[in-house]
Amino acid sequence: MPEIKKLTGRAIQLAAFVSAIFLVNSLAALPASARPLSAAQTLDNERCLSCHATDQAELKTTSAGPLRGINRDKFGSSVHGEMRCIACHQDITDAATPHLKGAGKKADCIACHQELWETAKQEKLTAEKARLGVVVNNIETYKNSFHARPNKEDKTHVNATCDDCHDTHSFNVPPQGTSRRTEWHLTIPNVCGEKCHSDELEEYSTSVHGKQVLGEHNSKGAVCIDCHTTHGIANTSRDTFKISITENCGGCHAENLKSYRSTYHGQVNKLGYGYTAKCYDCHGSHPGDPASKVHPNNRLKTCQKCHKEATQGFVTFSPHANTHDFEHYPQVWIVSRFMWALLAWVFAFFWLHTGLWWYREARDRKAHKNHPERRKKIP
Amino acid sequence: MSHRTTDELPQGKQVKRFGLIWRIAHLSFALSVMLLILTGMAVFYADTTWAPVIMQAFGGPKTAGIVHRTSAAIMLSIFFMHLIGVATNIARNWKTFRWFGPDSLVPNWQDFRDVYGMFRWFLGKGPRPVFDRWTYWEKFDYWAVFWGMAIIGSTGMMLAFPNVTASLFPGWVLNVATIVHGEEAFLAAVFLFTVHFFNNHFRPDKLPPPDVVMFTGSVAIEEFKREHPAQYARMVRGGSLKKHLVDNPPRAFTLGSKILGLTLIAIGLMLLVLVVTGFISASTK
Numbered sequence: 001m002p003e004i005k006k007l008t009g010r011a012i013q014l015a016a017f018v019s020a021i022f023l024v025n026s027l028a029a030l031p032a033s034a035r036p037l038s039a040a041q042t043l044d045n046e047r048c049l050s051c052h053a054t055d056q057a058e059l060k061t062t063s064a065g066p067l068r069g070i071n072r073d074k075f076g077s078s079v080h081g082e083m084r085c086i087a088c089h090q091d092i093t094d095a096a097t098p099h100l101k102g103a104g105k106k107a108d109c110i111a112c113h114q115e116l117w118e119t120a121k122q123e124k125l126t127a128e129k130a131r132l133g134v135v136v137n138n139i140e141t142y143k144n145s146f147h148a149r150p151n152k153e154d155k156t157h158v159n160a161t162c163d164d165c166h167d168t169h170s171f172n173v174p175p176q177g178t179s180r181r182t183e184w185h186l187t188i189p190n191v192c193g194e195k196c197h198s199d200e201l202e203e204y205s206t207s208v209h210g211k212q213v214l215g216e217h218n219s220k221g222a223v224c225i226d227c228h229t230t231h232g233i234a235n236t237s238r239d240t241f242k243i244s245i246t247e248n249c250g251g252c253h254a255e256n257l258k259s260y261r262s263t264y265h266g267q268v269n270k271l272g273y274g275y276t277a278k279c280y281d282c283h284g285s286h287p288g289d290p291a292s293k294v295h296p297n298n299r300l301k302t303c304q305k306c307h308k309e310a311t312q313g314f315v316t317f318s319p320h321a322n323t324h325d326f327e328h329y330p331q332v333w334i335v336s337r338f339m340w341a342l343l344a345w346v347f348a349f350f351w352l353h354t355g356l357w358w359y360r361e362a363r364d365r366k367a368h369k370n371h372p373e374r375r376k377k378i379p
Numbered sequence: 380m381s382h383r384t385t386d387e388l389p390q391g392k393q394v395k396r397f398g399l400i401w402r403i404a405h406l407s408f409a410l411s412v413m414l415l416i417l418t419g420m421a422v423f424y425a426d427t428t429w430a431p432v433i434m435q436a437f438g439g440p441k442t443a444g445i446v447h448r449t450s451a452a453i454m455l456s457i458f459f460m461h462l463i464g465v466a467t468n469i470a471r472n473w474k475t476f477r478w479f480g481p482d483s484l485v486p487n488w489q490d491f492r493d494v495y496g497m498f499r500w501f502l503g504k505g506p507r508p509v510f511d512r513w514t515y516w517e518k519f520d521y522w523a524v525f526w527g528m529a530i531i532g533s534t535g536m537m538l539a540f541p542n543v544t545a546s547l548f549p550g551w552v553l554n555v556a557t558i559v560h561g562e563e564a565f566l567a568a569v570f571l572f573t574v575h576f577f578n579n580h581f582r583p584d585k586l587p588p589p590d591v592v593m594f595t596g597s598v599a600i601e602e603f604k605r606e607h608p609a610q611y612a613r614m615v616r617g618g619s620l621k622k623h624l625v626d627n628p629p630r631a632f633t634l635g636s637k638i639l640g641l642t643l644i645a646i647g648l649m650l651l652v653l654v655v656t657g658f659i660s661a662s663t664k
Binding site for chain 2: 263272307317321335
C-alpha cells in the first residue's frame with residue numbers, strides 16, 4: 001500500500017510539473033503587450049505587508065500557524081529594503097490565505113547571491129560590489145560547515161539556514177567601528193541561544209564572557225562567534241574545530257596563546273592535531289566559574305582527564321610559563337638565560353674559530369704552504 | 380727527514396685510525412641523532428610551514444614520538460656501550476695507560492697550547508700547530524657528546540616519563556626540562572652541521588667532501604702525515620708505523636663510503652636549513 005501511495009504522489013508531482021512548464025511556455029509564446037498581468041506582478045510590498053507587517057494590531061493566524069511578521073522599519077532599513085518581496089518569494093503568486101504556491105522558486109539566498117556575484121564579475125564590478133564577494137565566500141564556507149549538514153532528527157532540513165541567524169528581513173550588519181555594530185555584536189549570544197543552543201546560552205550567561213556581554217554590555221567580551229567562528233562553524237568533535245579554537249581564544253588572549261604554543265600541548269595543536277589539551281580542556285567551554293577547573297584543588301583532576309596517571313607534580317607544572325616573567329616563573333627565567341648564554345658562547349667561539357680557520361687555510365693553500373714537507377718542525 | 384721515511388714506505392698503504400665497531404657506532408649514532416633532530420625539531424618549530432609536512436610524513440605526532448623515543452634508545456645504548464668499551468680498554472691497559480698522554484682523549488695542557496697556537500696561526504703570527512693523535516677539536520666533539528647525553532638524555536627521560544618526574548619533583552622541573560631539552564638539541568644540531576661538518580669535511584684542506592676516514596677506518600699516509608704529524612713522527616721513532624698500516628680499502632668500498640658520507644652530509648645540511656628557518660621564523664614573530 002505505501003508503495004502505491006508513493007507512486008500516486010509521484011504521478012501528481014509529475015503532472016503538476018508538466019502542466020507548469022506548459023503554462024510558462026504558452027505565456028512566453030504570447031507577445032509581452034498581449035500577456036495578461038499575472039497575479040504575482042500585482043503583488044507589491046504594501047499588499048504583502050497589509051497582512052505581514054508587525055505594526056498591525058495583531059498578526060492573523062492561519063491553519064499553518066500565525067503569519068510570519070515583518071517589521072516595516074527594519075525591513076526598510078535592511079540591505080534588502082529596496083527589494084520586492086516576490087523578488088525572493090517567487091513561489092508566491094496571490095494574496096490569498098493560504099497562498100496558492102506557484103511554480104516559481106522559493107526564497108533561495110544562496111542561488112540569488114551566487115547569481116549576483118556572477119553578474120558582478122561579468123560586468124567587472126567586483127571592486128564596487130566587493131561586499132557581494134564576501135557573501136559568496138561566506139556561502140562557500142557555510143556549505144562545509146556543521147550548520148549546512150542535514151539535521152539529525154529531520155534529514156530534509158539542514159541544521160541552520162541563513163535566515164536562522166541573519167533574519168533576512170532585517171539583515172543589516174552595521175559597519176565595523178560604529179556603535180550600531182557594538183549593539184549588533186551584543187545580540188549574538190541571543191541569536192545563537194534563543195532558538196537552538198539554549199543550554200549553551202544558559203551556561204554562557206554565567207561565564208566570565210557571558211557576564212561581560214549580557215550583564216555589562218561590554219562588547220570586548222567574547223560572544224559565540226568569536227570562539228566558534230561564523231559561517232565555517234564546525235562540530236566541536238571535529239579536528240577543524242579543535243585546531244581553530246586555540247587561535248580564536250588567542251585572538252583576545254594573545255599572551256596565553258603564545259605561552260601555550262611553547263608547550264607540547266600547543267605545538268601538537270599547531271601541527272594540526274586536535275588531541276592534546278586545548279584552552280577549553282583545562283578552562284572549560286562555557287563554564288560557570290572559570291577558576292573551578294584550574295584551581296589548585298581541582299587541577300590534578302583536570303590533568304587526569306587526559307593524563308590518567310598524573311601525579312602530584314602536575315599541579316605545579318605551568319602550562320603557560322614564559323621566559324620573561326621572573327616573578328611568576330623564576331626557574332624558567334634563569335634556565336632560559338643560562339641556555340642562551342651557553343649557546344651564544346659556544347657558537348661565538350667555534351664560529352670565530354671556523355671563520356678564521358677557513359681564511360688562513362685557504363690563504364696557505366694558495367701559497368702552497370699546505371704540503372707537509374713545508375711545515376716547519378715536527379716534534 | 381720525515382719525507383724520506385715516507386718515500387721508503389710501500390705504496391698503496393693507509394694508516395688505520397678507527398676500528399670497525401667504532402665506525403658502526405659512529406654511523407648508527409649519526410643516523411639516530413638525525414632522526415631525533417628531524418622528529419624533535421618538527422615539534423620545537425611547529426610554527427613553521429615545513430613542520431606539519433614532516434609530521435604528516437611520519438603519520439602524526441604519536442608515530443613521530445615513537446620514532447623519536449626509539450632513536451633516543453638507540454643513541455643512548457650506543458653511548459653506554461661505548462662507555463663499557465672504553466672502560467674495558469682502560470682496565471686492560473691500566474698499568475700502562477697514560478691519562479694525559481697522546482693516545483688519551485682526556486684534555487691536557489698541550490690542547491690549550493694548541494688552541495692558542497691555532498689562533499696565532501689564524502692571525503698569521505705563528506706556524507700551524509702540529510697535532511698528535513687527537514686534536515683539541517676532536518676531543519671537544521668527543522666530550523660534547525657526554526654533555527649532550529647527560530643534558531638532552533636526562534631531560535628527554537623526564538619528558539618521556541612525566542608521571543615519574545612529577546612524583547619526584549615539583550612541576551616547574553617539567554617546564555625547565557622542556558626548555559633545556561629543546562635549546563640543547565638546537566645547540567647540538569647546529570654545532571654538528573656547521574662546526575663538526577666544517578672541521579671534518581669543508582675546510583679547504585679537506586675539499587672536496589666527504590672525508591671518509593670514519594667510514595673506511597683508514598686514511599692515506601700523506602694526509603695522515605699532514606693532519607697528525609706529531610703522531611706520525613712518534614710512530615716512526617717508536618717503529619710502530621708498520622703495525623698501523625693497512626691495505627688501501629677496495630675501490631668499491633671507498634666509493635660506497637663516499638656516497639654514504641655525502642648522503643649524511645646532505646641530510647645534515649637539509650636539517651640545518653630546517654632548523655635555521657625555524658629559528659628565524661620563531662625569532663621574528
